[in-house]
Amino acid sequence: MKIFPTNNYAFELSKDSSKAMAELEQNTLITDSLVSEWTKKAFIGKVNENGFRIISSKPGRGAFCVLNGKLESKNGTIEITIHKAFRVMLSIIFLFPFIGFSIALFTKEKEIIISLIIPTLMFLVVFRFIFTELAFRIISKNGLKKLSKIIGITNLKKNEAQHSI
Template sequence: MKIFPTKTHSITLITDSAAAISELQKKTLSDDQFVADWNKQIFIGKINDSEFELKLSKKVYGAFCVIKGKLENKNGLLEVGITKNYKIVLIILLLYPLVGFVISLLTNGFKNSIELIFPTIMFILVLRLVFIEFGFRIISKNGLNKLNEIIGIGMEKK
């Protein structure tokens, strides 16, 4: 099991890639701009001729998932993953119980620290399975649905 989930989709566009990129540019705020009201556009990101990297424009959870895509003619490939900033924060959260267990082990010995193994493992599992996995599934599905509304795609999971 990987720590951070990713999804890869092979897509088929309803229109050609140039029209899809053009429509996507209309609904995307550039990553380089500083704007006070992000909610006027659906996505924030970078769009090139045939490639793009997008995040939802929602302030709290929008930057959790990043959608990277490459479009050619009527076909394309999408890769959805967790952004680097959130990966760093989540790794730190995963390391907190481990560091606490090691400190307890060094100060109290193994016999007195054995009771901390179960809570440490449970914290890591709950963080990974509940917060990371379900959060990723919900936010990535939301982002892919918005992308589907804009450019019209048919998806196949790889």
């Protein structure tokens, strides 16, 4: 089981990769750090002649997903992951129930604490598989749509071979 979701895609472009990358560069606020900023551009990040590492410029939730892409002639690949800052924050949230459960186990009555095992596990499952997965799917889908319009993606296929983190 993966703690954090990722998506990998293979795609074809309607135009040459150099034109697509030039178009992406015009619509990207070029910076070394993947931090949300107010900008009129569609993306924030790094773009070079054969690849990119960008986030959506949408304030608040745009930085949740990082789009890493590589292009060769009219083909390319995209890997969408959760931003490192959000992975750290989500990891801390995932650890709260364990920390609270451990502290309570050493300070309270054991029978009452043992009855909290199921609700603790349910919290983790709901938070991971509903909130985190849903946010990832919605935000990555929006970023991918925006990217498809800008660089002219014609054929997008999801790669089923996902690597785990």
